[in-house]
Amino acid sequence: MEKTQPRLIRPSDRHQQTGQTAGMIREEAVHTERLWVGVVRTEAGRSSSWHHHGGHESVIYVITGQVHLECGPGGTTKFHARPGDCIYLPPGEIHREGNDGTDESEIVVVRSGSGELVVNVAGPAA
Numbered sequence: 001m002e003k004t005q006p007r008l009i010r011p012s013d014r015h016q017q018t019g020q021t022a023g024m025i026r027e028e029a030v031h032t033e034r035l036w037v038g039v040v041r042t043e044a045g046r047s048s049s050w051h052h053h054g055g056h057e058s059v060i061y062v063i064t065g066q067v068h069l070e071c072g073p074g075g076t077t078k079f080h081a082r083p084g085d086c087i088y089l090p091p092g093e094i095h096r097e098g099n100d101g102t103d104e105s106e107i108v109v110v111r112s113g114s115g116e117l118v119v120n121v122a123g124p125a126a
Contacts, residue, residue: 004032014039024048036111042067044105047098050075051120056113058089060097065105071095075124094125 014027023046030037036056042065060067060081067081071093079087080100089095091113099105111117 034112034114036109036117038109040107040109042097042099042105042107044099044102048096049120050094050096050123051118052092052094053089053111053117054113054115054119055091056111056115056117057091058093059110060087060089061108061110062086063106063108065099065103066101067097067105067107068100069095069097070124073125094121096124 009029011027014029016025016027023043025041026038027040028036028038044065047068060069062081062083062085064083067079067085067087069079069081069087071077071079071089075096081087
């Protein structure tokens, strides 16, 4: 197994060759066997579709703007996060997130685990 070396990732090093959603720009910064880190910018009023992140735990840190996240049975658990807030999602948690503010939001997403990064589903958990 090749040893991973420390490295500095600048904004210009991030790439968008990762799953995209209309109104959202996802930039991957780090992707190793068990870790994914990226930055997501979302236009005001836009939301993702329902999905989960397989065997990955996820943490969302809000840099700018307003972020809403729906999860739980029927999507009834709702979080409204602002700059400085974090949201934790356990593996397999079906959710959708978006920007319910009037300006673009920017978040840092960190995922730890293995398997598919994004699994789209038809709706919230039953």
